[in-house]
Amino acid sequence: MQELKYSxxxxxxKVEGDxxxxxxxxxxxxxxxxxxxxxxxxxxxxxxxxxxxxxxxxVKSVSDVFAPVSGEIxxxxxxxxxNPEIINKDPYNTGWIAKIRMENKNELDDLMDSESYKKLxxxxxx
Amino acid sequence: MPVYYTNVIDEHLTTRNNAGLxxxxxxxxxxxxxxxxxxxxxxxxTKDIGRLENGKxxxxxxxxxxxxxxxxxxxxxxxxxxxxxxxxxxxxxxxLKWALNKKSVFxxxxxxxxxxxxxxxxxxxxxxxxxxxxxxxxxxxxxxxFCFSKGTVNGISTIISRTGYTGEDGFELYFxxxxxxxxxxxxxxxxxxxxxxxxxxxxxxxxxxxxxxxLYGHELTEEINPIEAGIGFVVDFDKGDFIGKEELLxxxxxxLVNSIAAFxxxxxxxxxxxxxxFKKGVVIGKVTSGTMSPLFKKGIGLALIKREHNSIGxxxxxxxxxKRYPARIVKRPFYKKxx
Numbered sequence: 001m002q003e004l005k006y007s008x009x010x011x012x013x014k015v016e017g018d019x020x021x022x023x024x025x026x027x028x029x030x031x032x033x034x035x036x037x038x039x040x041x042x043x044x045x046x047x048x049x050x051x052x053x054x055x056x057x058x059v060k061s062v063s064d065v066f067a068p069v070s071g072e073i074x075x076x077x078x079x080x081x082x083n084p085e086i087i088n089k090d091p092y093n094t095g096w097i098a099k100i101r102m103e104n105k106n107e108l109d110d111l112m113d114s115e116s117y118k119k120l121x122x123x124x125x126x
Numbered sequence: 127m128p129v130y131y132t133n134v135i136d137e138h139l140t141t142r143n144n145a146g147l148x149x150x151x152x153x154x155x156x157x158x159x160x161x162x163x164x165x166x167x168x169x170x171x172t173k174d175i176g177r178l179e180n181g182k183x184x185x186x187x188x189x190x191x192x193x194x195x196x197x198x199x200x201x202x203x204x205x206x207x208x209x210x211x212x213x214x215x216x217x218x219x220x221x222l223k224w225a226l227n228k229k230s231v232f233x234x235x236x237x238x239x240x241x242x243x244x245x246x247x248x249x250x251x252x253x254x255x256x257x258x259x260x261x262x263x264x265x266x267x268x269x270x271x272f273c274f275s276k277g278t279v280n281g282i283s284t285i286i287s288r289t290g291y292t293g294e295d296g297f298e299l300y301f302x303x304x305x306x307x308x309x310x311x312x313x314x315x316x317x318x319x320x321x322x323x324x325x326x327x328x329x330x331x332x333x334x335x336x337x338x339x340x341l342y343g344h345e346l347t348e349e350i351n352p353i354e355a356g357i358g359f360v361v362d363f364d365k366g367d368f369i370g371k372e373e374l375l376x377x378x379x380x381x382l383v384n385s386i387a388a389f390x391x392x393x394x395x396x397x398x399x400x401x402x403x404f405k406k407g408v409v410i411g412k413v414t415s416g417t418m419s420p421l422f423k424k425g426i427g428l429a430l431i432k433r434e435h436n437s438i439g440x441x442x443x444x445x446x447x448x449k450r451y452p453a454r455i456v457k458r459p460f461y462k463k464x465x
Contacts, residue, residue: 057396059328060328082394
């Protein structure tokens with residue numbers, strides 16, 4: 001499997017050429033428990049790294065999904081509209097959230113590799 | 127009490143299909159005793175407890191002189207000179223102060239705060255009678271809804287009341303708090319084969335919203351009267367004087383402005399407390415409680431809105447993070463088990 005990159009807010013990034021496919025990690029979906037609603041970003045809008053681009057809701061909580069990189073939102077996973085629970089079931093594949101055309105690939109250097117992300121999740125678990 | 131033990135949806139559906147066990151030790155219990163106990167409780171709450179028999183409980187409200195709700199509570203009548211009232215955890219101090227203040231005009235009544243010595247566990251769901259019957263000598267088949275009886279559960283002296291906050295058949299158990307861990311563990315163990323699970327605050331909230339039960343701090347506050355809050359059925363105007371009666375009569379006769387409406391989202395979205403309710407671009411009220419219903423798999427909630435808009439079928443909009451989603455006012459309750 002291609003090496004993913006991770007943000008400190010528990011998003012993952014898969015690089016495909018100039019584009020970044022973004023979702024939330026298994027750690028994040030476990031913390032949220034059953035996701036019942038997602039407010040997807042608008043195609044064509046610009047995402048800014050480290051600012052909210054989507055919202056996921058569980059029964060008891062509302063959480064922001066942050067853009068890990070900046071750029072234009074070129075696609076969103078509209079299947080999640082009617083079936084947000086796909087994120088819980090398959091957070092890294094069919095549970096992808098948005099595709100961003102990166103404006104600055106250097107931003108990827110600010111993200112973590114899987115070893116560093118594993119360390120983060122261990123320290124956040126209680 | 128945690129938000130959940132496993133997850134909210136699972137605990138919610140388990141309660142509807144099997145049974146759930148709730149740790150409600152945080153709620154408050156006051157003992158009211160004396161020759162004037164009856165007169166005092168009758169003055170304190172809006173409901174006519176003259177119709178309450180020994181061994182029966184009633185849902186009621188305590189109002190202030192402005193008709194605002196001080197707390198909603200359950201009144202248990204042991205006999206004419208002995209009552210127990212069960213109050214919300216967040217209001218224990220306030221309610222005790224209120225009761226002690228209001229009892230001063232009566233000669234022979236004492237109010238004792240038993241909250242710390244009293245444990246409360248709720249077992250709710252279609253299998254609760256089955257689970258509990260094996261653990262008590264009381265004949266649960268003959269214990270009707272809103273009735274209570276004193277006996278033992280797992281050998282522990284317990285008041286068993288056929289009441290609850292979920293819309294399911296079930297029981298509320300009151301016993302000595304030094305037995306709370308033992309009772310909890312024994313109930314969970316006995317219930318395992320019936321699919322009993324521990325249920326947290328999250329599912330307690332989604333269950334009561336589906337049943338359209340009020341939550342103090344949401345549908346009920348000191349700024350709202352019980353009629354507008356949708357619990358007008360606990361106000362008995364044809365009994366003698368009670369605190370707030372004058373103002374409630376005045377309100378009833380033409381002063382009511384708002385009303386609690388039950389609504390469902392007609393597009394997938396999750397309504398939550400304090401979201402604005404719109405009709406034709408104008409704010410008509412606010413959501414008091416909302417959630418994604420685990421049973422109906424749609425957004426449902428309660429809202430305090432201008433009375434004139436509270437008709438079944440009325441289309442409104444709920445504003446969620448700057449976007450408005452369509453909703454419709456529906457008949458209460460969303461979920462009904464009892465006739």
